[in-house]
Structures are given as C-alpha cells and as structure tokens.
Amino acid sequence: MAAWWSGISGFEKFFWALAIPFTALFVMQMGMLILGLDNGIDTPDINDSIDFDVKSDVDIDADIDMNLNPNVPLKLVTLRNIIIFFTIFSWTGIMGVRHGYSKMLTIALGIILGTIVIVILSSVYKLIFKLTESGNMNLKNAIGATGEVYLTIPDNGKEGGKVHVIFQSSLREVPAITYGEKLKTGTKIKVIGIEQNFLVVKSLEENHKGDIYNG
Known part of the structure; x- marks a missing residue:
C-alpha cells in the first residue's frame, strides 16, 4: 500500500x-436506505445557522423541495447530493489520470459528470414524490397520522415548514405549521388538524391535553 x-x-x-x-459515505448512505434507516439528509435550514441534522436522507435522497406546487425548483445543494457529487467527481478524476487526460480536462469531466448525476437523481426523486402526491389527496385523512419534519417548522403558526407523513397509503410531503415551539428537521410529529392547505402538527414529545386542533 505504501509503495503504491x-x-x-x-x-x-x-x-x-x-x-x-x-465513497465510504455513499456506501453507508445507500446501505441505510436499503435497510429503511434513511430519513433524509437535506439542505440545512438557514434559520438554524447551517445546522445540519444528519439523520441519513433522504431522501433519498430526497433532498428535494417537492411542494404541492409543480413549479417548485429542484434542490440540488443538499448534503446527500454533495456526497454523490464528490464520489462521482473523484472517481472520474482517477479514471482521467489513468487515461492520461490533462489536469484541466480531468477536473472539467469530474465536475460535469458529477453535476449531471445529481441533476438526474434529483429530477427522478422529484418525479417520484409528485406521482406519490398525485390523485385526490384529502388533508383531513392525515389527522392523527404521525411523521417527521422535513424542513424546519417555525414557531407560533409561521409558514415555511414541511413534514413527511404517510396517509392515503402514500408517503407525502406537505406544508405544515405548529403553534408550539419551533420543530427542527427530523423531529417526530403528529398531525392534530388542518388549516387551509397546511397540516397543524405538534411534537410527539409534547404532552398537550387533547390531540385535535380546532382551527
């Protein structure tokens, strides 16, 4: 090894x-996904001062902002995509060196291939979630369901947060609000009501009296 x-x-x-x-991180990431332990490694919430909650996810990677609005742009800069990019970039570089390519060409190929891969994967993930969210979704069916915070939910009913919740036999990503304290990415939640197009949620660790929200 030393000689090599x-x-x-x-x-x-x-x-x-x-x-x-x-590559080690990528293999771990894929292994956790296969075992069902992947909860999403996503973009850090700016309001949390770049506080990455590495739950290893997802999501898939989904690392993607898949709102109910079909025009939502892809989220390409996520921790998961960074791992994928540098995995592709580094191995492309090694192959470039082995084939005698110039340094500029090797680096350029690594950047191009790495970017193409994360764009393709992000597009696929977004399509999957859009298909999941298609159909006649009735938010009332989510009341009582449990899930996990995907994007940090501000406190006191402020908008901007999202949750992953399984209802109507599908995993769905839905905008959510809470009237309690801020809920960070990865927090386990319960849906206690709906307000317009938002799910009203609370942390499972809370012990409020009554679960149903009367908004």
Whole structure:
C-alpha cells in the first residue's frame, strides 16, 4: 500500500483523498436506505445557522423541495447530493489520470459528470414524490397520522415548514405549521388538524391535553 501510494502522482492522490471518504459515505448512505434507516439528509435550514441534522436522507435522497406546487425548483445543494457529487467527481478524476487526460480536462469531466448525476437523481426523486402526491389527496385523512419534519417548522403558526407523513397509503410531503415551539428537521410529529392547505402538527414529545386542533 505504501509503495503504491508513493508511486502515484500528487494530482491522483488528490482524487484518491476525496474518493476514499466520500465513497465510504455513499456506501453507508445507500446501505441505510436499503435497510429503511434513511430519513433524509437535506439542505440545512438557514434559520438554524447551517445546522445540519444528519439523520441519513433522504431522501433519498430526497433532498428535494417537492411542494404541492409543480413549479417548485429542484434542490440540488443538499448534503446527500454533495456526497454523490464528490464520489462521482473523484472517481472520474482517477479514471482521467489513468487515461492520461490533462489536469484541466480531468477536473472539467469530474465536475460535469458529477453535476449531471445529481441533476438526474434529483429530477427522478422529484418525479417520484409528485406521482406519490398525485390523485385526490384529502388533508383531513392525515389527522392523527404521525411523521417527521422535513424542513424546519417555525414557531407560533409561521409558514415555511414541511413534514413527511404517510396517509392515503402514500408517503407525502406537505406544508405544515405548529403553534408550539419551533420543530427542527427530523423531529417526530403528529398531525392534530388542518388549516387551509397546511397540516397543524405538534411534537410527539409534547404532552398537550387533547390531540385535535380546532382551527
């Protein structure tokens, strides 16, 4: 191993230094997804001062802002996509060095291929969730269901948060509000009511009297 490492160029060492840790993270990420332990690794909430809650997810990666609005842009900059990008980038770089490509071409190919992969995966994930959300969705059917915060829900009824909840036999991503304290990404929640197009939720750790919200 030492002889191999000392025998490769510094440029190739750079790619191997990225490939080893990011490939390991990628394999762990996929393994947790297969085992059903993946809860989503997503974009940090800016209001939380770049506080990553690495639950390893998802989601898939879904790492994607899939609102009920079909025109919502893709979220490409997520922790999951960063892992995927550098995995593709590093291995492309190693292959470029092995084939004798110039440094500029090798780096360019790594960036291009890495970007293409995360765009394709993000598009696929968004399509999957849109299909999941299609049909006659009745938010009233979500009352009493439990789920998990996807995007941090501000306190005191402020908008901007989202939850992943299973109802009507499908995993759905729905805008949500809470009238309690702020609920961070990954918090386990229960749906206690609806208000317009929002689910009203509370943390499962709360012990309020009565579960049904009368809005």
